[in-house]
Amino acid sequence: xxxxxxxxxxxxxxxxxxxxxxxxxxxxxxxxxxxxxxxxxxxxxxxxxxxxxxxxxxxxxxxxxxxxxxxxxxxxxxxxxxxxxxxxxxxxxxxxxxxxxxxxxxxxxxxxxxxxxxxxxxxxxxxxxxxxxxxxxxxxxxxxxxxxxxxxxxxxxxxxxxxxxxxxxxxxxxxxxxxxxxxxxxxxxxxxxxxxxxxxxxxxxxxxxxxxxxxxxxxxxxxxxxxxxxxxxxxxxxxxxxxxxx
Ligand SMILES: Nc1ncnc2c1ncn2[C@@H]1O[C@H](COP(=O)(O)OP(=O)(O)OP(=O)(O)O)[C@@H](O)[C@H]1O
Ligand SMILES: [Mg+2]
Numbered sequence: 327x328x329x330x331x332x333x334x335x336x337x338x339x340x341x342x343x344x345x346x347x348x349x350x351x352x353x354x355x356x357x358x359x360x361x362x363x364x365x366x367x368x369x370x371x372x373x374x375x376x377x378x379x380x381x382x383x384x385x386x387x388x389x390x391x392x393x394x395x396x397x398x399x400x401x402x403x404x405x406x407x408x409x410x411x412x413x414x415x416x417x418x419x420x421x422x423x424x425x426x427x428x429x430x431x432x433x434x435x436x437x438x439x440x441x442x443x444x445x446x447x448x449x450x451x452x453x454x455x456x457x458x459x460x461x462x463x464x465x466x467x468x469x470x471x472x473x474x475x476x477x478x479x480x481x482x483x484x485x486x487x488x489x490x491x492x493x494x495x496x497x498x499x500x501x502x503x504x505x506x507x508x509x510x511x512x513x514x515x516x517x518x519x520x521x522x523x524x525x526x527x528x529x530x531x532x533x534x535x536x537x538x539x540x541x542x543x544x545x546x547x548x549x550x551x552x553x554x555x556x557x558x559x560x561x562x563x564x565x566x567x568x569x570x571x572x
Contacts, residue, residue, distance in 0.1 A: 335360055336527035342470075347496055347503045349513035350521050351559065353567050357528025358506045362472045365504065366395050394463035396473040400455040402447040402462075408434070409443040412462045419466075426465075433461040436495060453484035457491070464495070473505045477512070486547075489515055493542055510563060514555040515542060522562045531566040534558075 335357045342348065350358050394415075402411045412433055416426040434440045437457035447455055456476060463471060473492075477485040493516060496503055507513050513520055517536055524531040536555050540546040 335364070336529060338523075338529045340521065340530060340533075342502060342504065344469075345500050345502055346519050347493075347517045348505065348519045348521055349517040350504060350506045350523065351508065351510070351513055351563055351566075352523030352528070352531070353525050353563075354508075356523045356525035356566075358523060359474055360528065361523075362395070362474050362504065362506060365470075366393050366472055368395070392469040394466060394468035394471050396459055396463045396471065396476045398475040398478050400447075400452075400459035402455060402458055404447050406446075407443065408439060408445050408447070408450070408458050411447070411458055412465050415462060415466050429465050429467075430461075433465040434458075436464060436498075437461045437491060451484075452480055453488060456480065456488060460492070460495075464499075468501065470502045470504070473503065475506050475508065478508065485512070490543070492516065510556050510560045514552060514559050515547065520559055520562070522559070522566045524566045532562045534562075 338357070338361060340361075350361065352358055403414070406414075409430055412430045413423060413426050416429065417423075431440060431443070434443055437460050439454065439457050439461060442450065442454065442458075447458070450458065460476075477488050480488065489512060492503070492505075495501070505513070505516060514536065519535050520532070521530055522532040523529065536558075538546065538551055538555070540549055540551055546552050
């Protein structure tokens with residue numbers, strides 16, 4: 327509940343298993359960003375609770391350092407190099423620049439930007455900036471990665487490339503991802519579980535697995551199985567929006 331009186335979420339319940347890739351979809355204003363912020367500990371809830379399995383719980387009841395957030399905008403500091411932008415979360419933990427260097431270079435390598443450590447954000451394309459933002463989220467080695475429409479502002483080809491990068495990262499690290507998107511295609515491509523929300527108040531409308539025997543790659547994008555997955559997600563979203571066709 328916001329101070330304005332808006333009840334953003336009510337009766338929303340979600341159990342997230344280790345290693346899942348969940349896409350969260352729903353009409354605009356249904357509370358997807360609010361839900362992510364609550365999971366990240368960035369917003370206080372007026373009621374409700376979150377249970378963490380981790381024993382590393384801080385005073386605010388959150389497992390410190392285990393969660394990273396990637397926003398729609400890369401939110402980089404323009405006067406700092408790529409290296410120093412990625413260093414920021416470690417700097418906030420009072421880790422020296424030299425001690426942090428291996429972790430920073432590893433995070434940059436994960437997103438293919440190891441050669442751009444000394445570049446400034448203005449020298450990078452939109453897709454590269456987003457990669458820096460992802461590297462900054464990974465540098466603390468989080469267990470849970472929350473992404474709020476991270477690729478919405480990018481062109482389709484760059485977006486597909488970054489989708490593949492995120493999938494690779496997910497497979498290699500075993501990280502748990504909750505990915506907010508408005509794109510049915512993106513959600514069907516990336517996730518092994520789909521959660522569709524309904525608005526006013528925000529709650530879960532549908533929650534189902536997406537299993538595929540395919541490797542998720544260019545061939546999968548043109549497969550019948552992918553088409554069916556897209557249809558399933560799309561139908562669920564139309565239902566959540568009250569049945570109207572778009
Ligand atoms: N800081 C705030 N103060 C008051 N109301 C807010 C605040 N943030 C969000 N809301 C309201 O809470 C509801 C959920 O908003 P939220 O941003 O979580 O939706 P969303 O699903 O992420 O939407 P979108 O798809 O447009 O990003 C909306 O009705 C919104 O107007
Ligand atoms: Mg949002």
